[in-house]
Amino acid sequence: MSSYIDSSELTERTSRIVEVAKKAGADAADVVVSEGVSQSISVRDGQRENAQASENRGFSLRVFSGNRVASVSTNTDDDIDALVERAIAMANVSPVDPYASLADTERLARDVPDLELYDETEVSPEKLAERALAAEAAALSVDGVSKSSGAGAANGRVSFALVTSDGFSGGYRRSFSSISASAVAGEGTAMQRDHDSDGRAFDADLFAPEEIGRRAGERAVRRLAxxxxxxxxxxxxxxxxxxxxxLIGHLASAISGSAVARKTSFLRDKMGKQILTSGLNITDDPGILRGAGSQPFDGEGVKSDRLTMVEDGVLQHWFLSTALGRELGLETNGRGSRAGNSLSASPTNLIMExxxxxxxxxxxxxxxxxxxxxxxxxxxxxxxxxxxxxxxxxxxxxxxxxxxxxxxxxxxxxxxxxxxxxxxxxxxxxxxxxxxxxxxxxxxxxxx
Structure with missing residues (x-):
């Protein structure tokens, strides 16, 4: 897999964009950048069916002019001046947003803990193909499986960096590996299909492809007749x-600050009230080592701490960013999340005990x-x-x-x-x- 810029170099480049934005007249600004590579192989009937490799880079600049805010995105930082000029021009004509601002400086993360999210292991396309073929073969070996719906393996890495004009500067890297298989049991109109998969930050943590394929086959056969x-x-x-x-995902959506603020949640009036059976707890923990949703800081640079979202069945928190917290008369709890030009709030590692x-x-x-x-x-x-x-x-x-x-x-x-x-x-x-x-x-x- 080809190399790409690490998080420290991304942070340096991101800092330059923030400096230009401030000099151009922005009252405040932040920049998020991500850069990554990925590769995947899919197979069917013992043959490679598809091979894909991608490299991507994205810069998102957010500028504030008084109570107005605008964001622009690009896949290159070759012309920072033009990027900044466009963002400030958009902010000047944007509607007033009384809640939008950078996060309060006292809430910013002061260090970036190593959560073991990045694996240095190199996985070749040939190795990915071997895994996919092994998973498919294991599925086909299950008694009752009539054919394969395909199998696949993937591997990738991404670097993130965030810099704000209020002094936050940080970055981290993630990696991922995955294997999947899908099998068909039976014939004609009686056919049944099922699948299995695994995905991890560290390649060595993956289940063996043979186990994934076997489980996919067994699940399909169980569904016959x-x-x-x-x-x-x-x-x-x-x-x-x-x-x-x-089901827990539906609960997470219902206690998102954005859904509550827009009155699109059936739980919008349930803060401090019973929403689950007594004795049940749901936590959100961004600090789990090698966790699928772990993060050392959120999309605004805020330190993300473990939260008990539901305690003994009682709702304790919404998922909040800075703006959503202010809109609801609360403070951010470090769940701000960036997706392109948008900033919302979402869980990290959400766990029902x-x-x-x-x-x-x-x-x-x-x-x-x-x-x-x-x-x-x-x-x-x-x-x-x-x-x-x-x-x-x-x-x-x-x-x-x-x-x-x-x-x-x-x-x-x-x-x-x-x-x-x-x-x-x-x-x-x-x-x-x-x-x-x-x-x-x-x-x-x-x-x-």
Missing amino acids: PRQIDTRHGAAVIFESRLAAS PGDKSQEELMAGIGTGLLVTELIGQGVNMITGEYSRGASGFWIENGEIAFPVSQVTIAGNLKDMFMAMTPASDIDRRFSIACPSILVEGLTLAGR
């Missing part, structure tokens, strides 16, 4: 861990219900909390898996679902939303 179930109300549903993360029962014990406890292994569609209304999504999985009878099911619609309201959650003990901490399987009781299942 699904049945439909009758419509029923008040049903118990267990969302397996990787799908339960979507596990319970003390395994998924099997939860099944035994409910006796009858649905284990969900796939969700379909995006039927969630974040203003009202109404939830309706297609699903497939396995029907549970007498506390054990009885048969696969498909063509089911799960319906409920997230406010009620959150209050009816019981987490299992099988937490998966690989991803930025880490949670165990979750039992939700009292849902409607629409079938035949």
Whole structure:
């Protein structure tokens, strides 16, 4: 993989842009820059299907003129003067924003801790191809798998730097490696497909490609010969861990400061109130070593500390940037996030703490219900909390898996679902939303 500028050199170049902006008349300014490289290989039927490599660089300059702010982006810093001139001209004609400003200097991070986010390991395209082929071969070796839907492997690195006119200057690097496989079981209209994958900051932490392929194949075979179930109300549903993360993702969206400020969240009036079952805790921790969502500082240079977002079922915090905090009469909690020219607020490593029962014990406890292994569609209304999504999985009878099911619609309201959650003990901490399987009781299942 080709080399690229490290974070310290990016910081130096970014500082020059801020200096030019201040000299040109900006009251304040900050610049975010990222530069990275990535490569990926996909295979199908034992042959390389696609190979991609990319290099990218992006500069985003934000300038303030009184209570007006504007941002511009570019992929090069060859003409800093023109970039600054355009940004200041835009700021001068922008509407007044009483909340926009740089972060308060006392909230800025004073050091950049090493969170072990960067792996120096070089992975060649040939090695990526070997991994993808090994994952596919393992999937095809599973009894009942009829063909491959493909497998892939990827690797990449990115450097970030942020400099503000108020004195913050910092940068860090991230790396990633991933492997995925998708398998098909059965033939014709009876075919079933499933997948598995892994992604890590450090290449050596990845599951073996053979394990990923095997799991993809086994998951596909388990789904053969699904049945439909009758419509029923008040049903118990267990969302397996990787799908339960979507429920916690909906909660994260609902407690985003931007959704609260714009009154587009069904939890906008729930601060300090019970939103989950008593005893449940959800934390957001940016300081986890090698964490998928870890960061030494946020998109404004603010120190990001561990927060208990929900404690004993009670909502304690919104995700806030400086501007969102001011709009809501609060202070930033270091969750400012940059995406191009926009600055919002989002979680880092969001974790629902596990319970003390395994998924099997939860099944035994409910006796009858649905284990969900796939969700379909995006039927969630974040203003009202109404939830309706297609699903497939396995029907549970007498506390054990009885048969696969498909063509089911799960319906409920997230406010009620959150209050009816019981987490299992099988937490998966690989991803930025880490949670165990979750039992939700009292849902409607629409079938035949």
